[in-house]
Amino acid sequence: MKRIFKKFVGAWCSPRPGRGDLAPTQIIVLALIFSFVFLVSCGLRDAKKPGYEIGWLWTDMMYPVSYEPYSENSVFPNKVTMQAPVEGTVHREAYLLGSAVNPLPKTKRVLEQGAHLYQNFCVMCHGETGKGDGKVAAKFLPPPDYQSERVMALSSADIFAVITAGKGAMPPHAGQVDPLERWKIVHYIQSELQGKE
Numbered sequence: 001m002k003r004i005f006k007k008f009v010g011a012w013c014s015p016r017p018g019r020g021d022l023a024p025t026q027i028i029v030l031a032l033i034f035s036f037v038f039l040v041s042c043g044l045r046d047a048k049k050p051g052y053e054i055g056w057l058w059t060d061m062m063y064p065v066s067y068e069p070y071s072e073n074s075v076f077p078n079k080v081t082m083q084a085p086v087e088g089t090v091h092r093e094a095y096l097l098g099s100a101v102n103p104l105p106k107t108k109r110v111l112e113q114g115a116h117l118y119q120n121f122c123v124m125c126h127g128e129t130g131k132g133d134g135k136v137a138a139k140f141l142p143p144p145d146y147q148s149e150r151v152m153a154l155s156s157a158d159i160f161a162v163i164t165a166g167k168g169a170m171p172p173h174a175g176q177v178d179p180l181e182r183w184k185i186v187h188y189i190q191s192e193l194q195g196k197e
C-alpha cells in the first residue's frame, strides 16, 4: 500500500521522507482520499436522492430485497404491494363484541381470571358476594343484589352490555375492561355469585 502510494503521490512529497516514513503531504493526501470515500458513501437526507453510490461495493442496504408497502408491484393485477384484506374479513376480536352467548369456555382458569377482574373492578360497589354491599356502595348508591329476581333474569349478553355501557348510576367500564375480560367476569358472576350452571 505504501509502495503504491509513494509511486503515485511520492513525486509531490517534499522534503522526501526517510524509508518507511510518510511525509506530511502524503498524510494529507491520504486523509483527503479517505474523507472523499467517507463523504460519497453517505446519502443525503432526502431518501429519493441517495447521493453518490459506490456502486459495485455497498448498494445492498440501499435497495432492499423485500417490497416496500407503498411501492409498485408487477405481481398483482392492481400493481399495488399492500393489498386490501379479502372481502368479508372480520377483525380477530369482533366476535367478542356482538356475541349473544359467552364465547369463552367456562374453564377453571377463566373463572379464576374472572374472579381476579371482579376484585379489581366491581367488588368495591357490588361486594364480595355480589349482594351490593361493597365499601363504596355504602357511601354511594347500593347496587342491586346479583341474586335478586331482576339481575337473575339478565342474560350473559345483558351483563356484558351493562359492563360495557354502564347503567343508571353505574359507570361504563369499556375503557378499563376489554371485551375478553368482560366475558370472563360474566362467567364468574353467573357461576360463582349467581350459582347458575
Ligand code: HEC
Pocket (backbone or CB within 6 Å): 118, 121, 122, 123, 124, 125, 126, 136, 141, 142, 143, 144, 150, 151, 154, 159, 162, 163, 167, 168, 169, 170, 171, 173, 177, 185, 189
Ligand atoms: C361505582 C360503583 C360500581 C362499580 C365499580 C360497578 N357497578 Fe355495577 N352497578 C352499580 C350500580 C349503582 C348499579 C345499579 C344501576 C341502576 O340500576 O341504576 C349497578 C348495576 C349492575 C348490574 C345490574 C344491571 C341491571 O340491569 O339491573 C350489573 C349486572 C352490574 N352492575 C355489573 C357490574 C360489573 C360486572 C362490574 C365490574 C366490571 C360493576 N358492575 C362495577 C355500581 C357499580
